[in-house]
Amino acid sequence: MLLVDAGTSYIKILDSTSGKFKILSLAEFKDHPIIKANYVTGHNSNLFSEAIFVNELVALAKGARKIIHENDFTVLDIGSRDMKLVKFSEGEFEKCDWNTSCGAMIGFTMELIMKYFNKVPEDIKDTDMCFDITCGLLGITKFFDNISKTTTIEEGLSALINGLSKFTWQFAGKPQKLYLSGGLSENKIFLNHLQKLVPDLKSLGRTVLIEGLK
Amino acid sequence: MNIGFVGVPPLDLIEKYEKAFPQTQWFDLDVPRNEINKKNSMLYLPDTTCSVIQTVLANIMEIKPSILIATSGACKCDSMRFLLPIIKRVLPSTEIVECVNNDTRDFGYPICESGLPLIQKFEMITENVINTVTKWGLGSTTKHLLEKTKPVAGFWGVPPFDFSILKLFPDNTHVFGWTRCMENKTPHNLELELYVRPGLPTIFFSQAFCQKNILAKELANIHKGLYVEVDGAMDKSSKAKIMAFLELKNCY
Numbered sequence: 001m002l003l004v005d006a007g008t009s010y011i012k013i014l015d016s017t018s019g020k021f022k023i024l025s026l027a028e029f030k031d032h033p034i035i036k037a038n039y040v041t042g043h044n045s046n047l048f049s050e051a052i053f054v055n056e057l058v059a060l061a062k063g064a065r066k067i068i069h070e071n072d073f074t075v076l077d078i079g080s081r082d083m084k085l086v087k088f089s090e091g092e093f094e095k096c097d098w099n100t101s102c103g104a105m106i107g108f109t110m111e112l113i114m115k116y117f118n119k120v121p122e123d124i125k126d127t128d129m130c131f132d133i134t135c136g137l138l139g140i141t142k143f144f145d146n147i148s149k150t151t152t153i154e155e156g157l158s159a160l161i162n163g164l165s166k167f168t169w170q171f172a173g174k175p176q177k178l179y180l181s182g183g184l185s186e187n188k189i190f191l192n193h194l195q196k197l198v199p200d201l202k203s204l205g206r207t208v209l210i211e212g213l214k
Numbered sequence: 215m216n217i218g219f220v221g222v223p224p225l226d227l228i229e230k231y232e233k234a235f236p237q238t239q240w241f242d243l244d245v246p247r248n249e250i251n252k253k254n255s256m257l258y259l260p261d262t263t264c265s266v267i268q269t270v271l272a273n274i275m276e277i278k279p280s281i282l283i284a285t286s287g288a289c290k291c292d293s294m295r296f297l298l299p300i301i302k303r304v305l306p307s308t309e310i311v312e313c314v315n316n317d318t319r320d321f322g323y324p325i326c327e328s329g330l331p332l333i334q335k336f337e338m339i340t341e342n343v344i345n346t347v348t349k350w351g352l353g354s355t356t357k358h359l360l361e362k363t364k365p366v367a368g369f370w371g372v373p374p375f376d377f378s379i380l381k382l383f384p385d386n387t388h389v390f391g392w393t394r395c396m397e398n399k400t401p402h403n404l405e406l407e408l409y410v411r412p413g414l415p416t417i418f419f420s421q422a423f424c425q426k427n428i429l430a431k432e433l434a435n436i437h438k439g440l441y442v443e444v445d446g447a448m449d450k451s452s453k454a455k456i457m458a459f460l461e462l463k464n465c466y
Contacts, residue, residue, distance in 0.1 A: 055454050055458045057454065057462070058458050058462060061458070094438075095440065096440065096459055096462065097440075098451050098454065188444055
């Protein structure tokens with residue numbers, strides 16, 4: 001059975017029979033599209049028109065429920081375009097949220113700006129500088145405003161990522177403990193910055209939604 | 215000759231104008247019309263204006279009511295007070311009747327607590343604003359549809375600009391918030407507006423840029439509901455968020 005999490009920038013595909021898992025960028029996928037799948041979730045689900053669609057938040061909730069063996073937890077999925085939040089209390093689903101307009105484009109912004117300046121995570125200074133931002137795209141504006149003054153590119157990137165981390169933390173309800181899912185849960189520099197705010201931060205990787213499709 | 219109204223005008227005022235102009239066509243200016251683009255109002259309004267207020271001004275500019283009954287203040291939202299100078303300048307020949315609705319007589323809210331499809335509930339409530347004839351303004355053929363049901367979900371808020379949001383809900387969704395106040399004909403009743411059924415999975419809806427977002431978010435926090443803010447037409451993510459909440463709360 002082919003299970004697909006068709007995100008905005010990356011397509012995650014699991015063949016549940018063989019256990020084979022692969023991640024393709026949207027550009028790679030468009031070059032060699034596979035349109036047959038059994039279950040699909042995600043922003044680009046319409047690329048798999050014959051598959052059964054599962055709501056992204058439902059997939060996240062069900063996937064997290066399978067992976068996390070606790071009664072009370074919050075899981076946040078951050079991809080390139082949006083953030084999705086699910087909270088369980090006393091073993092029951094309590095709330096969900098999905099931020100797409102303000103707070104959107106966090107992953108995409110980080111990838112874009114690092115590539116533009118040809119930087120790798122090791123280049124980013126660990127500073128306490130922090131832009132007060134609520135959106136990746138607004139963050140770019142502040143970044144360029146600041147580096148036009150005395151802020152270095154590396155400091156600006158640190159302030160940008162700290163700002164994005166802070167907004168993420170606020171969106172999640174300022175928790176002390178948080179499970180992180182999605183592409184950014186594998187981004188060390190983002191995790192380092194977010195961990196300053198969330199002492200108990202646990203990364204679940206990029207397969208939580210797919211787990212929810214099983 | 216036509217009469218336009220905004221919000222829920224006091225019943226005595228409606229009766230007065232109905233008697234004075236019995237054959238006159240009335241227009242609810244809060245209601246979007248396919249033939250009128252709300253963006254026509256942007257000549258006068260900033261982008262950060264609630265879609266309902268944009269609709270009101272666009273409707274007024276197009277329909278050009280002879281008489282405008284404009285409720286403002288706590289029974290509606292404060293935006294109407296600030297729209298009036300614009301309307302007076304743009305349509306100097308329109309007679310403006312500015313009013314505040316402090317009616318306290320409770321008419322009840324059987325539509326809100328019925329098992330009718332949610333979109334039908336909202337259509338009936340909004341169509342019934344100026345009905346002063348019968349208790350609920352409903353004929354005997356429709357009254358039997360208003361049996362009180364056990365709710366499976368709740369919708370709190372004002373009538374949305376885009377009614378398609380209402381199609382996402384199961385039929386036994388009860389209505390709370392200002393829409394319930396509308397049906398009860400007490401639009402300034404904050405106590406009623408704040409009420410939701412404890413433990414009922416409820417969506418707290420507000421139009422973007424509306425002051426009622428403050429209430430919606432606070433009530434969602436208190437009642438562990440879902441706060442949803444939509445600007446204009448329903449977007450894909452808001453739709454998915456509502457559907458996920460209702461599915462995960464076993465409302466379908």
